[in-house]
Structure formats: structure tokens, C-alpha cells
Amino acid sequence: MAGGVAGDGGGRSSRHRALADINITPLVDVMLVLLIISMLAAPMLQKGIPLELPATETAQDIKDPRTVVSLDRDGRLRINDQPVHPDLLERRMKALAAGGSSETVFLRADKLIPYGEVLHVMDLIRKAGVTRIALVTVPAATETTSR
Numbered sequence: 501m502a503g504g505v506a507g508d509g510g511g512r513s514s515r516h517r518a519l520a521d522i523n524i525t526p527l528v529d530v531m532l533v534l535l536i537i538s539m540l541a542a543p544m545l546q547k548g549i550p551l552e553l554p555a556t557e558t559a560q561d562i563k564d565p566r567t568v569v570s571l572d573r574d575g576r577l578r579i580n581d582q583p584v585h586p587d588l589l590e591r592r593m594k595a596l597a598a599g600g601s602s603e604t605v606f607l608r609a610d611k612l613i614p615y616g617e618v619l620h621v622m623d624l625i626r627k628a629g630v631t632r633i634a635l636v637t638v639p640a641a642t643e644t645t646s647r
Contacts, residue, residue, distance in 0.1 A: 567596060568636075571609040571621055586624065593628030604632040 569589070570578040577584050579592055596603065605625055609618045618635075625633055 566603055568606045568608060569621065569625065571607070571613055571618065573610040573612055575613070575617060577621065586621075589621070590624050590628050593625050593630050597629030602632060603630075604634050605630050606634050606636050608636040 568580055570581070572578070577586055577589055579589065584592065593605070596605070607618070607622060607625070609621070622633055
């Protein structure tokens with residue numbers, strides 16, 4: 501036994517033993533960072549388009565809307581919350597009309613949009629062959645002022 505020490509484990513020093521424990525500290529750190537990121541990002545993921553719809557006294561709840569066209573304050577169009585170019589709006593409405601269904605298209609427009617722009621969008625939808633268009637409003641607040 502030249503140069504060997506009895507009981508040293510086959511030439512390995514005790515300093516270089518394999519670790520049998522799993523260090524979970526980096527895993528916990530990563531999970532906490534992901535939790536914080538998701539908590540900060542969740543409020544930013546609001547569904548829908550912020551529109552101020554006009555108020556009417558005869559507004560009713562929409563039951564099962566399938567196709568909703570939205571026109572926001574900046575004049576941008578969306579179909580079911582997906583941005584769409586005005587040229588593509590007509591194509592998508594033609595595809596809807598070609599399906600043979602008499603589905604109602606709900607048109608949501610911000611109350612500050614000029615009336616002419618709303619009519620232009622309605623005209624695009626009608627040119628595509630959709631005959632049933634409903635304008636979406638919100639219920640008006642009941643006022644108790646005498647007139």
C-alpha cells in the first residue's frame with residue numbers, strides 16, 4: 501500500500517463526497533418571483549374594451565352574444581375583442597352571412613364616436629350581407645328630476 505491511507509473510500513477524499521440532499525432554495529426563489537410577476541400582471545389582463553356606451557331607458561341584457569363588433573374612442577374596430585382592419589371586417593361579415601344563419605351582430609360604439617362613423621361601420625356590416633344588427637347600450641340611470 502504505497503501512499504494510500506486505509507479506509508479512505510478508494511482514493512476519494514472526504515471533501516469531495518457526492519451530495520445526497522436537494523437544495524430547494526433556488527426553486528423557492530424562482531416560484532416567489534413568478535408569483536409576484538403574476539400578481540402584478542393580473543390586473544393588466546382585463547377582458548374587454550373600455551368603452552363608454554350610450555345610456556338608454558329601454559336597454560336590455562344581451563343573451564348569448566356570438567358576434568360583437570366594437571368601435572372604440574380612437575376609431576379602432578374589433579370583432580369579439582380581436583383587433584381587425586376595416587377591410588377585414590367586411591370579409592369576416594361576408595363569411596358570417598355566407599354561413600346561412602340569421603345571427604344578430606351586436607355593434608358596440610363609444611358614445612363619443614361621431615354618428616357618421618357608427619353608420620359607416622353599420623354600412624360595412626350590411627354590405628357584407630348581415631341583416632340583423634343590434635346597437636348595444638347600457639341602462640340609463642333613473643333620474644327623479646321634474647321637467
